[in-house]
Structures are given as structure tokens and as C-alpha cells.
Amino acid sequence: MKKVALNGAGLLVALFAAFPVYWMIATSLKPSRDIFASTPQPVPAHPTLDHYREILTGNLIPGVTFADFFLNSALVAVTTVVLSGLVALLAATAVARFRFRLRTSFLIMLLVVQMIPLEALVIPLFLMIQRLGLYNTLPSLILTYLGFSLPFAVWMLRGFVAAVPKELEEAAAIDGASRAQIFRRVLFPLVAPGLVATSIFSFITAWNELIFALTFINDQDRYTLPVAMTFFFGRDDTAWGPVMAASTLFTLPVIVFFLLVQRRMVSGLVAGAVKG
Amino acid sequence: MTTLTEAPETPAAREIPVRRRRPVDRLPYLLLLPCLVVIGVLLLWPLGQVVVMSFHQLNNVRQLRGDREWPWVGLGNYTQILGDPFFLTVLRNTVLFAVANVVLTMILGTLVGLLLNRLGRKMATFVASCVMLAWATPALTGTIVWKWIFDDTSGLVTWLFNALPDGVSETLFGRSDWTGYGWFNSPLLFFSILTLVVVWHSFPFIAVSVLAGLKSVPSELHEAARVDGAGPWRVFWRITFPLLRPVFGILIVLSTIWDFKVFTQQFVLAGGTQDRPTFMLSIYSYAEAFSPPPKYGLGAAIAVILTLILLVVTGVYVRMVLKQEDES
Numbered sequence: 001m002k003k004v005a006l007n008g009a010g011l012l013v014a015l016f017a018a019f020p021v022y023w024m025i026a027t028s029l030k031p032s033r034d035i036f037a038s039t040p041q042p043v044p045a046h047p048t049l050d051h052y053r054e055i056l057t058g059n060l061i062p063g064v065t066f067a068d069f070f071l072n073s074a075l076v077a078v079t080t081v082v083l084s085g086l087v088a089l090l091a092a093t094a095v096a097r098f099r100f101r102l103r104t105s106f107l108i109m110l111l112v113v114q115m116i117p118l119e120a121l122v123i124p125l126f127l128m129i130q131r132l133g134l135y136n137t138l139p140s141l142i143l144t145y146l147g148f149s150l151p152f153a154v155w156m157l158r159g160f161v162a163a164v165p166k167e168l169e170e171a172a173a174i175d176g177a178s179r180a181q182i183f184r185r186v187l188f189p190l191v192a193p194g195l196v197a198t199s200i201f202s203f204i205t206a207w208n209e210l211i212f213a214l215t216f217i218n219d220q221d222r223y224t225l226p227v228a229m230t231f232f233f234g235r236d237d238t239a240w241g242p243v244m245a246a247s248t249l250f251t252l253p254v255i256v257f258f259l260l261v262q263r264r265m266v267s268g269l270v271a272g273a274v275k276g
Numbered sequence: 277m278t279t280l281t282e283a284p285e286t287p288a289a290r291e292i293p294v295r296r297r298r299p300v301d302r303l304p305y306l307l308l309l310p311c312l313v314v315i316g317v318l319l320l321w322p323l324g325q326v327v328v329m330s331f332h333q334l335n336n337v338r339q340l341r342g343d344r345e346w347p348w349v350g351l352g353n354y355t356q357i358l359g360d361p362f363f364l365t366v367l368r369n370t371v372l373f374a375v376a377n378v379v380l381t382m383i384l385g386t387l388v389g390l391l392l393n394r395l396g397r398k399m400a401t402f403v404a405s406c407v408m409l410a411w412a413t414p415a416l417t418g419t420i421v422w423k424w425i426f427d428d429t430s431g432l433v434t435w436l437f438n439a440l441p442d443g444v445s446e447t448l449f450g451r452s453d454w455t456g457y458g459w460f461n462s463p464l465l466f467f468s469i470l471t472l473v474v475v476w477h478s479f480p481f482i483a484v485s486v487l488a489g490l491k492s493v494p495s496e497l498h499e500a501a502r503v504d505g506a507g508p509w510r511v512f513w514r515i516t517f518p519l520l521r522p523v524f525g526i527l528i529v530l531s532t533i534w535d536f537k538v539f540t541q542q543f544v545l546a547g548g549t550q551d552r553p554t555f556m557l558s559i560y561s562y563a564e565a566f567s568p569p570p571k572y573g574l575g576a577a578i579a580v581i582l583t584l585i586l587l588v589v590t591g592v593y594v595r596m597v598l599k600q601e602d603e604s
Contacts, residue, residue, distance in 0.1 A: 003396075006391065006394055006395060007395070007396075007399055009391055010391060010392075010395050010399050010400075010402075010403045011403075013388050013391065013403055013406070013407065014402060014403045014406035014407070015406075016476070017406045017407045017409060017410040017476070017480065018406035018409045018410065020410070020413070020418060020421040020422060020425065020476070021409045021410070021413055021421075023421060023424070023425065023432070024417065024421045024424075027424065035430060036429070036430045037430075038435075039435070040430070040432055040435055086310075087310045087311050087314060088311065090307040090308070090310060090311065091307060091308050091310070091311035093307055094303075094304040094305075094307035094308045095304075095308075097304075098301065098303065098304035100301065100304045100305065103304075106308065108594065108598070109315075111594055111597060112590065112594060113315055113319050113320070115533060115586065115589075115590035115593065115594075116319055116323060116583070117533075117536075117537045117558070117579075117582055117583055117586050118537075119537050119539050119558040119561070119562070119579070119582070120323075120326060120537075120558075120561070120579035120580070120582055120583045121319070121322045121323065121326065121579075122561075122562060122565070122566075122579075123326060123329060123561075123565050123572055123575050123576050123579060124321075124322035124323070124325035124326045124329060124576070125318070125322050126340065126565075126572075127325065127329070127340045127572075128321075128322065128325075130337065130340045130341050131340070131341060131342060143318060144318065146314060146318065147314055147315065147317075147318025147319050148318075150311060150314050150315060151315065151319075154311060179303070204414075207414070208414040208415065208416060210415075210416055210539075210540050210543070211539055211540070211543075211562065215566060226414075226416050229416065229417075229420070230416070230543070230544060240424050240427070240430070243420060243424070244421070244424065247417040247420050247421065250414065250416070250417055251413055251414060251417045254412060254413070254414055255409065255412045255413065258408070258411070258412035259408065259412065
């Protein structure tokens with residue numbers, strides 16, 4: 001009896017959590033007349049990919065399709081990930097492998113800057129982007145997201161670097177490897193899974209961001225996906241089919257990446273605990 | 277240094293081994309340099325700059341580019357904001373919203389965490405996977421879907437209310453036809469739906485963290501308490517809560533910080549920055565700065581006020597984390 005109640009509660013939670021995601025996908029697969037039917041269909045009765053075809057091939061403005069926004073977003077996110085991963089790996093190595101005077105101060109600063117409300121930085125960063133002449137360019141967003149993702153990336157990578165047994169590097173040093181060689185041949189391959197996990201977090205940050213992209217980009221053909229979605233769909237509340245198709249295409253990569261990180265995170269942390 | 281090594285018998289030579297043992301290694305600083313530059317230029321400098329801007333009258337993009345002068349107005353922007361009764365509305369919205377969302381997120385998240393801990397293995401995996409979906413969904417698309425669910429013609433909620441027997445609907449709400457009902461029109465309803473969206477997005481993190489905490493607590497304690505006849509309510513408050521107190525502390529502080537600066541969900545749900553009665557601090561700052569006519573100085577002052585509030589909460593958070601690192 002008690003078990004039934006617990007399982008029932010579990011099903012309710014699962015329904016509440018997953019239903020919006022299901023409803024998004026289900027709506028995107030229904031023809032418009034089913035979407036606006038007076039009685040909603042729990043499952044698409046006449047599944048169709050029409051809405052996907054419409055947004056992928058149709059021009060939202062002359063010469064610009066949904067795929068272009070997808071590319072803009074991907075370009076910004078991937079560049080951010082590469083830069084942030086590189087800079088974070090160097091800093092994480094410094095923090096996890098060396099004892100130096102300002103180490104604790106640096107860690108505290110890292111913790112504090114993660115708490116800066118980014119929403120409060122739109123105005124001064126807008127000023128900086130204007131001064132640098134980067135207004136209305138994708139690099140303005142890459143720079144911004146680099147700053148946002150870096151503190152967390154260093155914080156997270158620090159754990160992965162620390163989990164690599166120091167003895168391996170010492171052995172390589174005894175064998176005569178230089179510091180650069182140790183970094184490239186010993187540390188880097190072992191930290192790579194952690195770097196992947198960290199990169200995915202940076203990717204999600206850059207991919208999802210709306211406010212700065214809304215403020216720094218003016219030309220429609222340079223919009224990132226979130227801006228395009230609020231601009232083209234947010235104002236027209238009736239086109240729910242294409243809106244849900246676009247939302248699904250925007251959301252799926254994030255969900256896939258997110259689930260990947262979850263597993264990697266756990267295995268990475270557990271491996272570290274066992275070795276340490 | 278070289279002369280000293282050549283003359284090892286002098287008293288000063290004793291310093292050499294000491295220095296050799298702890299040479300100032302430049303490498304860690306070199307490795308940190310790019311990171312420090314990025315954080316300095318992209319986070320700390322803007323943080324200082326927003327304060328500077330809040331003391332100036334800036335109503336023109338040319339001023340930002342440096343082509344025009346920045347007239348100093350001292351605390352003028354602050355007195356203007358604090359003297360405006362609208363600011364009180366915004367502050368009240370922000371604080372009430374944050375408190376309601378933190379409380380609801382914590383309660384729901386904790387309950388789900390406890391539930392996941394009690395469920396059988398397969399069921400727990402299934403529920404946890406569904407919960408992860410809500411967590412992984414971007415704020416933007418999650419909000420768009422909820423907006424569709426509350427659509428005033430074909431939305432699911434409108435249909436559900438229409439499906440109520442007319443008599444029941446009439447006595448409870450005073451209307452039986454819900455088609456065309458503006459779910460987002462009254463501030464109270466708007467905030468209720470916004471709360472639903474934000475809690476939906478944020479309870480998974482609390483649930484997973486509480487679950488991780490529960491897994492680290494030896495289950496013998498709970499069993500012993502249950503054998504002694506304690507009900508679930510007593511077990512939670514007497515055993516679980518005290519053991520997980522540090523986890524709860526950090527989760528509450530983090531939720532507070534996040535719920536104080538909600539932007540995307542509100543922006544999408546309200547369809548932009550026109551719905552002034554539902555403004556909270558972050559969207560108020562943005563609207564003042566970027567809705568024409570631009571008032572960058574005024575927006576900066578509001579951003580500074582938001583930052584100061586969050587600074588207090590952050591102080592509490594950093595102290596908690598440092599205390600925990602000391603203990604472990």
C-alpha cells in the first residue's frame with residue numbers, strides 16, 4: 001500500500017517534470033488543424049514533419065533561414081568553448097598543481113565572481129563593445145560568453161586536474177620529460193574527459209544566452225537562435241507548430257549534451273575518489 | 277647570487293639552501309595570467325564601470341562611444357529611482373517573487389529528493405531521468421512551452437478549465453467560458469505562472485543535491501529512529517535536516533541568488549519589456565537602459581542596487597563554502 005503511494009507520487013513528479021518537453025515535441029509533430037482542434041490530442045494522430053520543413057527551408061526574412069541562426073549560434077558557442085577550455089585548463093593546472101602565495105585569494109575570487117549578477121553587466125559591457133567597435137558582431141558575444149563561462153570552468157576543471165595522480169607526472173619528470181612534455185603527454189590525455197564535461201557546460205551557457213545577444217546584435221542575419229526565436233516567434237502567438245518545431249531543434253542538443261555531462265561528471269568524480 | 281655560490285663559507289651562504297628549497301616559481305602565475313586578464317577585463321572592469329556609469333547622466337550611445345561628455349550627476353540617478361513610488365512596486369515584486377520561489381523550490385525539491393531516495397531502483401531511475409529533462413531544458417524554450425500550455429485559445433489549461441462542468445466553474449470562478457481568457461493579464465496571475473515556470477526549472481537541482489546528501493547519510497540512523505516509532509515528519513526534522521544542514525544552507529543561498537535575477541523567463545512570458553506592473557529589478561534596469569529613450573545611467577544605478585542586494589547574499593554563501601572546505 002505504502003509502496004503504491006510512493007510509486008504514484010513518483011509518477012506524478014515524472015509527469016510534471018517531463019510533460020512540457022513531451023508536449024513541445026508532440027505539438028511540433030501535429031498538423032496545424034490538430035494543434036488548434038477544440039479537444040487536444042494527447043498523442044499526435046497524424047504525425048508530420050511539415051513544421052520542421054517549413055522552418056528549415058522557409059525564409060524568415062529574405063535570404064535568411066532558421067539554419068543560418070543555427071549556424072550563428074553554433075559558431076559563437078563552439079568558439080567560446082575552445083577559448084574557455086584552453087584558458088581554464090592553464091589556470092586549473094596552476095591551482096591544482098602548484099602552491100603559491102595568491103592561490104587561496106584566487107580561489108575566493110573565483111567563487112565571488114561567479115556570483116556577479118550578469119544581468120547587471122549588460123550596460124557596461126554594451127559600453128565596452130561599443131568602444132571596441134564590436135557592436136553588431138558575433139565576436140562581441142564570444143568575448144562576453146568567454147568571461148561568463150570561465151570562472152565555473154576553472155572551478156570544475158580544478159577537480160579533474162587534482163584527480164590525476166601526481167606520481168605519474170613525477171615519474172615522467174624522473175624520466176627526463178620537460179614541463180611542457182609532461183603537460184602535453186601525461187596531464188592532458190588524463191584530463192581530457194574532464195575537459196569535455198567542462199566544455200559542455202560552457203557550450204550550454206553560450207547556446208542558451210538571450211539578453212546579451214538581444215542587446216549586442218542589430219542585423220537580423222546575425223541573430224543567434226534565442227534572439228531569432230523571441231523576435232520571430234515571440235510576437236506571433238498563433239504559429240505554435242513552427243514555434244514548437246524550432247524549440248525542439250534548439251532544445252534537443254542541449255538535452256543530449258546535458259545527459260552526457262551528467263554521466264561523465266559522476267564517473268569522473270567517482271574515479272577521482274577511488275584513485276585519490 | 278652567483279657570487280654567493282662561489283663563496284660558500286660566508287655566513288650569508290646559509291640563505292642559499294633556504295631559497296633553493298622554495299624558489300619563487302613563476303610558472304603558476306604565468307598559467308593564471310590569461311584567466312586573470314579575461315576575468316579582469318570582462319567581469320571586474322564592467323563591475324566597476326557600472327558604478328561609475330550610475331553617477332553620470334548617459335542618455336546617448338555617442339556618450340558611450342566616448343564622442344560626447346559624461347555629465348556628472350552624483351547620486352542624482354539614485355535619488356530619482358528611490359524617490360519614485362514605482363521603485364517600491366518593483367522592489368516588492370522582486371522580493372516577494374524571490375521568497376515565494378525559494379520556499380516553493382526548496383520544499384518541492386526536498387520532497388522529490390526524499391522520494392527518489394525511497395523509490396525502488398528502476399522507478400527512481402525513471403523519475404530521476406524525467407526530472408533531469410526539466411533541468412536540461414533551456415530557460416527560453418521551457419518558457420515558450422509553458423506559454424503555449426497557457427495559450428488563451430488552444431492551450432491545454434484553457435481547455436482544462438473549459439472542460440470543467442459549467443456550474444462548478446461558474447460558482448468557483450464566476451465564468452464558464454475560458455476561451456480568450458488572458459492568463460497573463462493580471463500581475464498576480466502572471467507571477468503565479470512565472471513561479472510555476474521557474475520552480476519547474478529549478479527544483480531538479482535541489483532534488484538531485486538533496487538526494488546526493490541523503491546518500492551520504494548512514495541509513496542506520498533513519499532505521500533506528502523508525503524502529504523507535506518516529507514518524508517521517510519527526511525523522512526528517514530530528515535526523516535528516518540537522519545532518520544535511522550545510523547542504524540546505526548552500527542550496528537556499530544559491531536559489532535566492534538565482535531567483536533574485538530572473539530575466540529570460542520573465543522577458544519571454546511578458547513578451548518583452550512593456551509590462552511595467554510586473555517589473556522586477558533586473559528587467560527594470562534593462563528596460564530603463566535600452567528601451568527608447570535610452571537612460572544608461574539610470575539603468576546602471578538600478579543594476580548597482582541589485583548587485584548590492586546580491587552581494588549581501590553572496591557574502592553569506594562564500595562564508596558557508598569556506599567553512600565547509602575547512603571542515604572537510
